[in-house]
Amino acid sequence: MNKLIHxxxxxxxxxxxxxxxxxxxxxxxxxxTYAQFREVQRQIEKLGDVDWRTTLQxxxxxxxxxxxxxxxxxxxxxxxxxxxxxxxxxxxxxINPAEPGAPTFVRSFAQESITLFVPLLIMIVAADIVSSxxxxxxxxxxxxxxxxxxxxxxxxxxxxxxxxxxxxxxxxLLAYVISGVVFGFGGWKAPILTGFTSIGGELNTSHVxxxxxxxxxxxxxxxxxxxxxVVGTLSFMLSVLLKSTSASMGVxxxxxxxxxxxxxxxxxxxxxxxxxxxxxDLTGYLAGSSPPVPGMTLLFSIGVLAVWAVIALFVSFSxxxxxxxx
Amino acid sequence: xxxTYVTIVSFLSIGAxxxxxxxxxxxxxxxxxKEKSTxxxxxxxxxxxxxxxxxxxxxxxxxxxxxTGDEEGKGYIGYLVEELEEKTDEKLTLxxxxxxxxxxxxLLNQVKGDTIQNQIKDADVIIMTIGGNDLFQGGQTLVSPKxxxxxxxxxxxxxxxxxxxxxxxxxxxxxxxFLVGLYNPFIDLEDAATTTAVVRDWNYSTNLLLDQYPNTxxxxxxxxxxxxxNDYLFSDKFHPNSKGYQLIAExxxxxxxx
Numbered sequence: 008m009n010k011l012i013h014x015x016x017x018x019x020x021x022x023x024x025x026x027x028x029x030x031x032x033x034x035x036x037x038x039x040t041y042a043q044f045r046e047v048q049r050q051i052e053k054l055g056d057v058d059w060r061t062t063l064q065x066x067x068x069x070x071x072x073x074x075x076x077x078x079x080x081x082x083x084x085x086x087x088x089x090x091x092x093x094x095x096x097x098x099x100x101x102i103n104p105a106e107p108g109a110p111t112f113v114r115s116f117a118q119e120s121i122t123l124f125v126p127l128l129i130m131i132v133a134a135d136i137v138s139s140x141x142x143x144x145x146x147x148x149x150x151x152x153x154x155x156x157x158x159x160x161x162x163x164x165x166x167x168x169x170x171x172x173x174x175x176x177x178x179x180l181l182a183y184v185i186s187g188v189v190f191g192f193g194g195w196k197a198p199i200l201t202g203f204t205s206i207g208g209e210l211n212t213s214h215v216x217x218x219x220x221x222x223x224x225x226x227x228x229x230x231x232x233x234x235x236x237v238v239g240t241l242s243f244m245l246s247v248l249l250k251s252t253s254a255s256m257g258v259x260x261x262x263x264x265x266x267x268x269x270x271x272x273x274x275x276x277x278x279x280x281x282x283x284x285x286x287x288d289l290t291g292y293l294a295g296s297s298p299p300v301p302g303m304t305l306l307f308s309i310g311v312l313a314v315w316a317v318i319a320l321f322v323s324f325s326x327x328x329x330x331x332x333x
Numbered sequence: 334x335x336x337t338y339v340t341i342v343s344f345l346s347i348g349a350x351x352x353x354x355x356x357x358x359x360x361x362x363x364x365x366x367k368e369k370s371t372x373x374x375x376x377x378x379x380x381x382x383x384x385x386x387x388x389x390x391x392x393x394x395x396x397x398x399x400x401t402g403d404e405e406g407k408g409y410i411g412y413l414v415e416e417l418e419e420k421t422d423e424k425l426t427l428x429x430x431x432x433x434x435x436x437x438x439x440l441l442n443q444v445k446g447d448t449i450q451n452q453i454k455d456a457d458v459i460i461m462t463i464g465g466n467d468l469f470q471g472g473q474t475l476v477s478p479k480x481x482x483x484x485x486x487x488x489x490x491x492x493x494x495x496x497x498x499x500x501x502x503x504x505x506x507x508x509x510x511f512l513v514g515l516y517n518p519f520i521d522l523e524d525a526a527t528t529t530a531v532v533r534d535w536n537y538s539t540n541l542l543l544d545q546y547p548n549t550x551x552x553x554x555x556x557x558x559x560x561x562x563n564d565y566l567f568s569d570k571f572h573p574n575s576k577g578y579q580l581i582a583e584x585x586x587x588x589x590x591x
Contacts, residue, residue: 016346017339025342061428064448068430072399075433098448169346176349216363226363229356293360305364 011158015166019132028128028174032181035124036116040186043112059103067094082274082299085205089297092210093203100200102217108194109187110220116182117227118290122270125175125231126238126263126287132170133242134259135252136163137327142250146332160327164243164320171239175232179224195221203295204304210295223293230289237283237312238263244319247327263287270299280307283315387424388591389455390414393440394462397513397581398431402572409513409573410460412582417589428452436466437493444500453504458589462513463497464490468535469518469571483531491538498546510549511585514539516558518571550588554581 019025050062070091074084097104105111137160140146149159183192201223202214238259245255266284273279280286280300291298292305392398392410400408407415414427430449432439440463443449453459467490468483501510517532519525532555540551557580558565558573565577573581 013339013343016343020339020342060448061452064430064446064452065428068432071432098446169343169350172350172353173342173346175353222359225352225356226360227356229353229358229360232353233357292364306361309361 008158008162011162012165015162016169019166019170024132025170028131029177032178036182036185039116040189044189060098063094063098067091082271085297089205089210093295096212097200102198102200106194106197108191109183110194110224112186112190113179113182114220114224114227117231118294121231121234121290122267122287123263125235128174129171129235129239130242130256130259133167133239134246134256136167136243137246138250138252138255150332156328157324160324167239167243168236171235172232175228175235179228199223201293205297227290227293234287234289237316240316240319244323247323273299274301281311283312286311387426388457389426390458390460391452391456392429392431392460394431395435395466396433396572397462398429399433401433402567402569403575403578405575409578409581412579413586416582416586434466437463437490441493441497444497450504453501456505456508459501459508459510460585464535464539465515487535487538491542495542502546511552511588512539512543513552513581514554516554518566520559520562552585552588
């Protein structure tokens with residue numbers, strides 16, 4: 008079994024997929040860092056001084072103004088309302104929600120990337136993990152070995168899990184190192200609030216906890232990793248089911264983008280909350296933004312995602328074991 | 334491909350896997366335990382020290398301060414700052430806390446916040462527009478003006494404004510406060526006589542209150558919009574347009590002396 012997994016890791020590495028993923032991450036993180044840097048510059052220019060309380064107060068006022076403009080959707084309005092109350096809470100407790108430094112960048116980057124960026128990277132590795140063997144014909148060589156089919160598939164899946172893990176960790180490291188050059192490397196111990204919940208557009212602060220930023224980041228990356236595994240597992244299933252890699256990538260991509268669009272639309276469509284792509288924004292629960300469908304919680308979303316992943320695994324194995332290969 | 338290289342990557346991946354698994358289970362454990370709030374009051378760190386370079390303007394109030402209706406999005410505050418920057422060499426810092434739709438009680442609430450008070454403390458000039466939403470309520474009041482209702486609204490407004498002024502004065506005695514008065518956006522409609530009377534009376538009450546405080550100026554705008562009101566109003570027939578805002582800005586700018 009170890010040999011098999013080693014063999015699969017070798018394939019992933021030899022195809023230079025990890026290198027490609029790392030390169031994409033490095034380029035994009037540099038871009039985001041630069042954008043963030045410009046934003047900070049603009050703030051300083053506009054407000055003159057750099058005290059965070061001034062900036063935060065200004066953000067609150069700006070959001071309040073956006074709230075009063077007509078023609079914004081109810082979903083978006085609820086989001087903004089929660090955000091204002093949260094910012095006010097930070098301000099009242101004298102806690103800076105964006106302590107300057109690389110850890111803050113890493114934190115917000117993980118939050119932004121969980122719904123689309125990370126899943127896309129994972130698809131690069133996962134989408135062709137089985138189907139490429141079939142299109143190249145190597146699957147026959149693999150299956151003629153005296154090893155059970157499910158073991159072969161399992162070794163592929165384990166190799167996928169390992170690559171996902173290292174990609175997520177590398178993303179964190181890259182974000183830290185690249186943004187640290189610009190913003191400085193300190194700020195791990197900065198206080199962060201988590202545990203906000205929203206009930207009917209009102210912010211509930213009775214379970215709010217104050218934790219260090221490094222704890223928050225660790226939790227966040229745990230969630231990013233979980234989402235990555237679920238997306239990876241689904242792509243893995245598609246890779247088993249569909250002969251063409253581009254088809255399985257296309258299906259996955261369509262689902263992810265549909266999820267992004269739907270998240271802004273579905274607050275009145277209750278049963279949408281059982282779709283996996285609506286549940287991807289797990290870090291939003293940590294930060295306390297209002298969920299796409301009212302009543303969704305972190306554990307609910309994790310549960311839904313887990314069920315999807317388990318079903319996908321089941322389908323993958325039962326199909327792969329019985330499939331005719333020719 | 335080097336075999337040891339693959340092995341190293343594999344072991345690093347296993348390490349990554351374990352760390353992330355730990356993070357994930359910690360999150361779940363944390364969410365399940367649902368502890369009571371642990372937020373303790375953070376020690377109030379040192380007073381905000383704003384570099385006292387140049388002059389600071391703090392703008393408070395409603396949509397006029399925000400600039401609603403201005404095609405360029407500046408509002409009278411934007412034009413005012415531009416004009417002042419031409420006049421002086423000093424560096425100007427503007428803090429615009431205007432929120433669309435604010436009524437006097439909301440302004441009072443806002444001014445009670447610590448951060449705003451810190452900014453007010455450092456201000457050299459404070460400019461406000463308030464009262465428009467108290468009186469007009471989005472146009473409701475003047476459609477069917479009832480004397481007793483309006484005087485009720487006015488009493489509330491004057492009380493809130495008084496408290497606001499007292500608060501500001503207690504924080505910063507030296508700043509000059511400019512309060513921009515109301516104009517009558519309905520002067521073109523029938524019933525202009527009634528609406529005009531109401532607005533004038535409202536402005537008079539404001540002015541009367543402001544007279545009690547030193548360094549406080551009531552800036553009338555009624556006359557600016559009196560003759561060609563439609564040239565100066567935005568398409569909602571309520572907020573000023575760019576030209577209207579420029580008129581207000583010119584008037585306030587001519588009053589500001591450092």
